[in-house]
Amino acid sequence: MIIIYSTVILGILGLASGLFLAFAASKFAVKEDPRIKLAEAALPGINCGACGFPGCSGFAKAYIEGKVSKESCIPGKRSGVPAKLEAITKTPEEKIITIWEESGGDTEKALQNLLSASGATPKAAPKKPMRPSPEEAAKYKDMLKGSELATLIYGVLPNIDCGLCGHPGCAAFALKLASNEEKPEKCVPGARQNVPEKVAKIKKMSSDEIKKILEETAGDPKKIKEKLGG
Structure with a gap:
Protein backbone atom coordinates (compact mmCIF):
# COMPACT_ATOMS: atom_id res chain seq x y z
CA MET A 1 0.00 0.00 0.00
CA ILE A 2 2.84 2.35 0.89
CA ILE A 3 4.38 1.72 -2.53
CA ILE A 4 1.08 2.60 -4.24
CA TYR A 5 0.74 5.84 -2.26
CA SER A 6 4.34 6.77 -3.05
CA THR A 7 3.79 6.12 -6.74
CA VAL A 8 0.60 8.20 -6.79
CA ILE A 9 2.27 11.08 -4.94
CA LEU A 10 5.27 11.02 -7.27
CA GLY A 11 2.92 10.99 -10.25
CA ILE A 12 1.01 13.99 -8.92
CA LEU A 13 4.24 15.86 -8.21
CA GLY A 14 5.53 15.05 -11.69
CA LEU A 15 2.32 16.27 -13.31
CA ALA A 16 2.34 19.45 -11.23
CA SER A 17 5.98 20.10 -12.13
CA GLY A 18 5.24 19.56 -15.80
CA LEU A 19 2.30 21.95 -15.74
CA PHE A 20 4.37 24.56 -13.89
CA LEU A 21 7.25 24.31 -16.36
CA ALA A 22 4.86 24.58 -19.31
CA PHE A 23 3.26 27.65 -17.75
CA ALA A 24 6.66 29.22 -17.02
CA ALA A 25 7.89 28.56 -20.55
CA SER A 26 4.80 30.22 -21.97
CA LYS A 27 4.78 33.09 -19.48
CA PHE A 28 8.45 34.01 -19.68
CA ALA A 29 9.21 33.09 -23.29
CA VAL A 30 11.20 35.76 -25.11
CA LYS A 31 9.32 36.61 -28.27
CA GLU A 32 11.57 37.37 -31.22
CA ASP A 33 10.75 40.49 -33.18
CA PRO A 34 9.70 39.30 -36.67
CA ARG A 35 11.13 42.52 -38.10
CA ILE A 36 14.63 41.28 -37.28
CA LYS A 37 14.00 38.09 -39.24
CA LEU A 38 12.60 40.10 -42.14
CA ALA A 39 15.54 42.51 -42.08
CA GLU A 40 17.98 39.61 -42.12
CA ALA A 41 16.14 38.08 -45.08
CA ALA A 42 16.45 41.40 -46.92
CA LEU A 43 20.25 41.37 -46.57
CA PRO A 44 22.66 39.62 -48.98
CA GLY A 45 23.37 36.90 -46.42
CA ILE A 46 27.08 36.67 -47.13
CA ASN A 47 28.27 37.80 -43.69
CA CYS A 48 31.10 39.86 -45.18
CA GLY A 49 31.45 42.14 -42.16
CA ALA A 50 31.73 45.31 -44.25
CA CYS A 51 29.01 46.90 -42.09
CA GLY A 52 31.13 46.50 -38.97
CA PHE A 53 29.08 43.63 -37.56
CA PRO A 54 30.22 39.98 -37.49
CA GLY A 55 27.35 38.90 -39.73
CA CYS A 56 24.04 39.80 -41.34
CA SER A 57 22.01 38.73 -38.30
CA GLY A 58 23.92 41.18 -36.10
CA PHE A 59 23.36 43.99 -38.59
CA ALA A 60 19.64 43.17 -38.88
CA LYS A 61 19.15 43.36 -35.11
CA ALA A 62 21.12 46.60 -34.86
CA TYR A 63 19.13 48.15 -37.71
CA ILE A 64 15.76 47.32 -36.18
CA GLU A 65 17.01 48.73 -32.87
CA GLY A 66 17.94 51.95 -34.65
CA LYS A 67 21.67 51.58 -34.07
CA VAL A 68 22.80 51.55 -37.69
CA SER A 69 21.82 53.16 -40.99
CA LYS A 70 20.07 51.27 -43.78
CA GLU A 71 22.91 52.42 -46.05
CA SER A 72 25.55 50.61 -43.99
CA GLU A 94 0.36 45.04 -36.39
CA LYS A 95 0.52 44.61 -40.15
CA ILE A 96 3.91 42.92 -39.94
CA GLN A 112 7.90 39.37 -50.42
CA ASN A 113 4.35 39.83 -49.14
CA LEU A 114 5.41 42.81 -47.06
CA LEU A 115 7.22 44.44 -49.98
CA SER A 116 4.21 43.90 -52.22
CA ALA A 117 1.83 45.30 -49.62
CA SER A 118 4.03 48.35 -49.07
CA GLY A 119 4.27 49.06 -52.78
CA ALA A 120 8.05 48.87 -52.66
CA THR A 121 9.70 47.72 -55.87
CA PRO A 122 13.34 47.18 -54.93
CA LYS A 123 15.89 45.84 -57.35
CA ALA A 124 16.11 42.12 -57.80
CA ALA A 125 18.97 40.68 -55.80
CA PRO A 126 21.96 39.68 -57.92
CA LYS A 127 23.23 36.15 -57.72
CA LYS A 128 25.04 35.60 -54.45
CA PRO A 129 28.80 35.23 -54.81
CA MET A 130 30.10 31.71 -54.55
CA ARG A 131 32.35 31.00 -51.63
CA PRO A 132 35.19 28.59 -52.36
CA SER A 133 34.85 24.98 -51.34
CA PRO A 134 37.38 23.77 -48.75
CA GLU A 135 39.28 22.11 -51.59
CA GLU A 136 39.38 25.31 -53.66
CA ALA A 137 40.46 27.39 -50.68
CA ALA A 138 43.26 24.93 -49.92
CA LYS A 139 44.37 24.92 -53.56
CA TYR A 140 44.72 28.70 -53.77
CA LYS A 141 46.39 28.94 -50.37
CA ASP A 142 48.90 26.37 -51.56
CA MET A 143 49.53 28.50 -54.65
CA LEU A 144 50.48 31.41 -52.39
CA LYS A 145 53.67 29.55 -51.54
CA GLY A 146 54.99 30.44 -54.97
CA SER A 147 54.66 34.19 -54.40
CA GLU A 148 55.91 36.06 -51.34
CA LEU A 149 54.18 39.21 -52.59
CA ALA A 150 50.82 37.42 -52.85
CA THR A 151 51.34 35.85 -49.43
CA LEU A 152 51.91 39.24 -47.82
CA ILE A 153 48.93 40.75 -49.64
CA TYR A 154 46.79 37.83 -48.49
CA GLY A 155 47.78 38.69 -44.94
CA VAL A 156 46.14 42.13 -45.10
CA LEU A 157 42.91 40.94 -46.73
CA PRO A 158 39.87 40.18 -44.50
CA ASN A 159 40.39 36.41 -45.02
CA ILE A 160 36.67 35.67 -44.88
CA ASP A 161 36.32 34.37 -48.45
CA CYS A 162 33.09 36.29 -49.06
CA GLY A 163 33.51 36.18 -52.84
CA GLY A 169 38.30 33.43 -51.86
CA CYS A 170 40.91 35.82 -50.53
CA ALA A 171 43.88 33.68 -51.57
CA ALA A 172 42.73 33.67 -55.20
CA PHE A 173 42.17 37.43 -55.04
CA ALA A 174 45.62 37.99 -53.50
CA LEU A 175 47.23 36.14 -56.40
CA LYS A 176 45.38 38.39 -58.85
CA LEU A 177 46.44 41.50 -56.95
CA ALA A 178 50.06 40.38 -56.91
CA SER A 179 50.02 39.97 -60.69
CA ASN A 180 48.26 43.33 -61.17
CA GLU A 181 45.23 41.63 -62.70
CA GLU A 182 42.87 43.10 -60.11
CA LYS A 183 42.36 46.23 -58.05
CA PRO A 184 42.21 46.12 -54.23
CA GLU A 185 39.14 48.37 -54.26
CA LYS A 186 37.10 45.33 -55.31
CA CYS A 187 37.50 43.95 -51.79
CA VAL A 188 34.22 45.28 -50.35
CA PRO A 189 34.76 44.45 -46.67
CA GLY A 190 38.35 45.61 -47.03
CA ALA A 191 37.24 49.21 -47.46
CA ARG A 192 36.79 49.52 -43.69
CA GLN A 193 40.20 47.96 -43.09
CA ASN A 194 42.13 50.23 -45.47
CA VAL A 195 43.03 47.28 -47.68
CA PRO A 196 43.67 49.39 -50.81
CA GLU A 197 46.20 51.54 -48.94
CA LYS A 198 47.91 48.51 -47.40
CA VAL A 199 48.17 46.72 -50.73
CA ALA A 200 49.65 49.84 -52.33
CA LYS A 201 52.17 50.05 -49.48
CA ILE A 202 53.16 46.40 -49.90
CA LYS A 203 53.66 46.79 -53.63
CA LYS A 204 56.16 49.56 -52.98
CA MET A 205 58.26 47.31 -50.75
CA SER A 206 61.43 45.65 -51.94
CA SER A 207 61.62 41.86 -52.08
CA ASP A 208 63.94 41.94 -49.06
CA GLU A 209 61.42 43.95 -47.03
CA ILE A 210 58.63 41.55 -47.94
CA LYS A 211 60.78 38.54 -47.07
CA LYS A 212 61.71 40.06 -43.70
CA ILE A 213 58.07 40.68 -42.74
CA LEU A 214 57.11 37.15 -43.73
CA GLU A 215 59.95 35.75 -41.65
CA GLU A 216 58.99 37.86 -38.63
CA THR A 217 55.33 36.89 -38.87
CA ALA A 218 55.78 33.34 -40.17
CA GLY A 219 53.25 34.30 -42.83
CA ASP A 220 50.45 34.38 -40.25
CA PRO A 221 47.69 36.75 -41.53
CA LYS A 222 46.85 37.91 -38.01
CA LYS A 223 50.48 38.79 -37.28
CA ILE A 224 50.85 40.44 -40.69
CA LYS A 225 47.85 42.66 -39.96
CA GLU A 226 49.34 43.63 -36.60
CA LYS A 227 52.70 44.30 -38.23
CA LEU A 228 51.25 46.50 -40.96
CA GLY A 229 48.75 48.27 -38.75
CA GLY A 230 45.33 46.70 -38.21
Whole structure:
Protein backbone atom coordinates (compact mmCIF):
# COMPACT_ATOMS: atom_id res chain seq x y z
CA MET A 1 0.00 0.00 0.00
CA ILE A 2 2.84 2.35 0.89
CA ILE A 3 4.38 1.72 -2.53
CA ILE A 4 1.08 2.60 -4.24
CA TYR A 5 0.74 5.84 -2.26
CA SER A 6 4.34 6.77 -3.05
CA THR A 7 3.79 6.12 -6.74
CA VAL A 8 0.60 8.20 -6.79
CA ILE A 9 2.27 11.08 -4.94
CA LEU A 10 5.27 11.02 -7.27
CA GLY A 11 2.92 10.99 -10.25
CA ILE A 12 1.01 13.99 -8.92
CA LEU A 13 4.24 15.86 -8.21
CA GLY A 14 5.53 15.05 -11.69
CA LEU A 15 2.32 16.27 -13.31
CA ALA A 16 2.34 19.45 -11.23
CA SER A 17 5.98 20.10 -12.13
CA GLY A 18 5.24 19.56 -15.80
CA LEU A 19 2.30 21.95 -15.74
CA PHE A 20 4.37 24.56 -13.89
CA LEU A 21 7.25 24.31 -16.36
CA ALA A 22 4.86 24.58 -19.31
CA PHE A 23 3.26 27.65 -17.75
CA ALA A 24 6.66 29.22 -17.02
CA ALA A 25 7.89 28.56 -20.55
CA SER A 26 4.80 30.22 -21.97
CA LYS A 27 4.78 33.09 -19.48
CA PHE A 28 8.45 34.01 -19.68
CA ALA A 29 9.21 33.09 -23.29
CA VAL A 30 11.20 35.76 -25.11
CA LYS A 31 9.32 36.61 -28.27
CA GLU A 32 11.57 37.37 -31.22
CA ASP A 33 10.75 40.49 -33.18
CA PRO A 34 9.70 39.30 -36.67
CA ARG A 35 11.13 42.52 -38.10
CA ILE A 36 14.63 41.28 -37.28
CA LYS A 37 14.00 38.09 -39.24
CA LEU A 38 12.60 40.10 -42.14
CA ALA A 39 15.54 42.51 -42.08
CA GLU A 40 17.98 39.61 -42.12
CA ALA A 41 16.14 38.08 -45.08
CA ALA A 42 16.45 41.40 -46.92
CA LEU A 43 20.25 41.37 -46.57
CA PRO A 44 22.66 39.62 -48.98
CA GLY A 45 23.37 36.90 -46.42
CA ILE A 46 27.08 36.67 -47.13
CA ASN A 47 28.27 37.80 -43.69
CA CYS A 48 31.10 39.86 -45.18
CA GLY A 49 31.45 42.14 -42.16
CA ALA A 50 31.73 45.31 -44.25
CA CYS A 51 29.01 46.90 -42.09
CA GLY A 52 31.13 46.50 -38.97
CA PHE A 53 29.08 43.63 -37.56
CA PRO A 54 30.22 39.98 -37.49
CA GLY A 55 27.35 38.90 -39.73
CA CYS A 56 24.04 39.80 -41.34
CA SER A 57 22.01 38.73 -38.30
CA GLY A 58 23.92 41.18 -36.10
CA PHE A 59 23.36 43.99 -38.59
CA ALA A 60 19.64 43.17 -38.88
CA LYS A 61 19.15 43.36 -35.11
CA ALA A 62 21.12 46.60 -34.86
CA TYR A 63 19.13 48.15 -37.71
CA ILE A 64 15.76 47.32 -36.18
CA GLU A 65 17.01 48.73 -32.87
CA GLY A 66 17.94 51.95 -34.65
CA LYS A 67 21.67 51.58 -34.07
CA VAL A 68 22.80 51.55 -37.69
CA SER A 69 21.82 53.16 -40.99
CA LYS A 70 20.07 51.27 -43.78
CA GLU A 71 22.91 52.42 -46.05
CA SER A 72 25.55 50.61 -43.99
CA CYS A 73 25.17 47.33 -45.87
CA ILE A 74 27.69 48.08 -48.62
CA PRO A 75 27.14 45.03 -50.87
CA GLY A 76 23.40 45.37 -50.36
CA LYS A 77 23.20 48.74 -52.10
CA ARG A 78 23.32 47.13 -55.52
CA SER A 79 20.41 44.83 -54.67
CA GLY A 80 18.08 47.43 -53.18
CA VAL A 81 18.63 46.50 -49.54
CA PRO A 82 18.10 50.08 -48.25
CA ALA A 83 14.64 50.21 -49.86
CA LYS A 84 13.72 46.82 -48.42
CA LEU A 85 14.84 47.79 -44.92
CA GLU A 86 12.95 51.06 -45.13
CA ALA A 87 9.78 49.21 -46.16
CA ILE A 88 10.12 46.97 -43.10
CA THR A 89 10.52 49.81 -40.62
CA LYS A 90 7.74 51.89 -42.18
CA THR A 91 5.21 49.06 -42.02
CA PRO A 92 3.06 49.15 -38.83
CA GLU A 93 3.91 46.42 -36.35
CA GLU A 94 0.36 45.04 -36.39
CA LYS A 95 0.52 44.61 -40.15
CA ILE A 96 3.91 42.92 -39.94
CA ILE A 97 2.58 40.44 -37.38
CA THR A 98 -0.39 39.68 -39.64
CA ILE A 99 1.86 39.15 -42.67
CA TRP A 100 4.20 37.01 -40.60
CA GLU A 101 1.39 34.79 -39.34
CA GLU A 102 -0.16 34.46 -42.80
CA SER A 103 3.19 33.34 -44.20
CA GLY A 104 3.37 30.54 -41.66
CA GLY A 105 6.78 31.66 -40.46
CA ASP A 106 8.29 31.49 -43.96
CA THR A 107 10.64 34.48 -43.81
CA GLU A 108 11.22 34.85 -47.55
CA LYS A 109 7.50 34.63 -48.28
CA ALA A 110 6.71 37.12 -45.52
CA LEU A 111 9.29 39.56 -46.89
CA GLN A 112 7.90 39.37 -50.42
CA ASN A 113 4.35 39.83 -49.14
CA LEU A 114 5.41 42.81 -47.06
CA LEU A 115 7.22 44.44 -49.98
CA SER A 116 4.21 43.90 -52.22
CA ALA A 117 1.83 45.30 -49.62
CA SER A 118 4.03 48.35 -49.07
CA GLY A 119 4.27 49.06 -52.78
CA ALA A 120 8.05 48.87 -52.66
CA THR A 121 9.70 47.72 -55.87
CA PRO A 122 13.34 47.18 -54.93
CA LYS A 123 15.89 45.84 -57.35
CA ALA A 124 16.11 42.12 -57.80
CA ALA A 125 18.97 40.68 -55.80
CA PRO A 126 21.96 39.68 -57.92
CA LYS A 127 23.23 36.15 -57.72
CA LYS A 128 25.04 35.60 -54.45
CA PRO A 129 28.80 35.23 -54.81
CA MET A 130 30.10 31.71 -54.55
CA ARG A 131 32.35 31.00 -51.63
CA PRO A 132 35.19 28.59 -52.36
CA SER A 133 34.85 24.98 -51.34
CA PRO A 134 37.38 23.77 -48.75
CA GLU A 135 39.28 22.11 -51.59
CA GLU A 136 39.38 25.31 -53.66
CA ALA A 137 40.46 27.39 -50.68
CA ALA A 138 43.26 24.93 -49.92
CA LYS A 139 44.37 24.92 -53.56
CA TYR A 140 44.72 28.70 -53.77
CA LYS A 141 46.39 28.94 -50.37
CA ASP A 142 48.90 26.37 -51.56
CA MET A 143 49.53 28.50 -54.65
CA LEU A 144 50.48 31.41 -52.39
CA LYS A 145 53.67 29.55 -51.54
CA GLY A 146 54.99 30.44 -54.97
CA SER A 147 54.66 34.19 -54.40
CA GLU A 148 55.91 36.06 -51.34
CA LEU A 149 54.18 39.21 -52.59
CA ALA A 150 50.82 37.42 -52.85
CA THR A 151 51.34 35.85 -49.43
CA LEU A 152 51.91 39.24 -47.82
CA ILE A 153 48.93 40.75 -49.64
CA TYR A 154 46.79 37.83 -48.49
CA GLY A 155 47.78 38.69 -44.94
CA VAL A 156 46.14 42.13 -45.10
CA LEU A 157 42.91 40.94 -46.73
CA PRO A 158 39.87 40.18 -44.50
CA ASN A 159 40.39 36.41 -45.02
CA ILE A 160 36.67 35.67 -44.88
CA ASP A 161 36.32 34.37 -48.45
CA CYS A 162 33.09 36.29 -49.06
CA GLY A 163 33.51 36.18 -52.84
CA LEU A 164 32.32 39.76 -53.39
CA CYS A 165 35.48 40.50 -55.34
CA GLY A 166 34.37 37.99 -57.95
CA HIS A 167 37.05 35.44 -57.07
CA PRO A 168 36.80 32.19 -55.09
CA GLY A 169 38.30 33.43 -51.86
CA CYS A 170 40.91 35.82 -50.53
CA ALA A 171 43.88 33.68 -51.57
CA ALA A 172 42.73 33.67 -55.20
CA PHE A 173 42.17 37.43 -55.04
CA ALA A 174 45.62 37.99 -53.50
CA LEU A 175 47.23 36.14 -56.40
CA LYS A 176 45.38 38.39 -58.85
CA LEU A 177 46.44 41.50 -56.95
CA ALA A 178 50.06 40.38 -56.91
CA SER A 179 50.02 39.97 -60.69
CA ASN A 180 48.26 43.33 -61.17
CA GLU A 181 45.23 41.63 -62.70
CA GLU A 182 42.87 43.10 -60.11
CA LYS A 183 42.36 46.23 -58.05
CA PRO A 184 42.21 46.12 -54.23
CA GLU A 185 39.14 48.37 -54.26
CA LYS A 186 37.10 45.33 -55.31
CA CYS A 187 37.50 43.95 -51.79
CA VAL A 188 34.22 45.28 -50.35
CA PRO A 189 34.76 44.45 -46.67
CA GLY A 190 38.35 45.61 -47.03
CA ALA A 191 37.24 49.21 -47.46
CA ARG A 192 36.79 49.52 -43.69
CA GLN A 193 40.20 47.96 -43.09
CA ASN A 194 42.13 50.23 -45.47
CA VAL A 195 43.03 47.28 -47.68
CA PRO A 196 43.67 49.39 -50.81
CA GLU A 197 46.20 51.54 -48.94
CA LYS A 198 47.91 48.51 -47.40
CA VAL A 199 48.17 46.72 -50.73
CA ALA A 200 49.65 49.84 -52.33
CA LYS A 201 52.17 50.05 -49.48
CA ILE A 202 53.16 46.40 -49.90
CA LYS A 203 53.66 46.79 -53.63
CA LYS A 204 56.16 49.56 -52.98
CA MET A 205 58.26 47.31 -50.75
CA SER A 206 61.43 45.65 -51.94
CA SER A 207 61.62 41.86 -52.08
CA ASP A 208 63.94 41.94 -49.06
CA GLU A 209 61.42 43.95 -47.03
CA ILE A 210 58.63 41.55 -47.94
CA LYS A 211 60.78 38.54 -47.07
CA LYS A 212 61.71 40.06 -43.70
CA ILE A 213 58.07 40.68 -42.74
CA LEU A 214 57.11 37.15 -43.73
CA GLU A 215 59.95 35.75 -41.65
CA GLU A 216 58.99 37.86 -38.63
CA THR A 217 55.33 36.89 -38.87
CA ALA A 218 55.78 33.34 -40.17
CA GLY A 219 53.25 34.30 -42.83
CA ASP A 220 50.45 34.38 -40.25
CA PRO A 221 47.69 36.75 -41.53
CA LYS A 222 46.85 37.91 -38.01
CA LYS A 223 50.48 38.79 -37.28
CA ILE A 224 50.85 40.44 -40.69
CA LYS A 225 47.85 42.66 -39.96
CA GLU A 226 49.34 43.63 -36.60
CA LYS A 227 52.70 44.30 -38.23
CA LEU A 228 51.25 46.50 -40.96
CA GLY A 229 48.75 48.27 -38.75
CA GLY A 230 45.33 46.70 -38.21
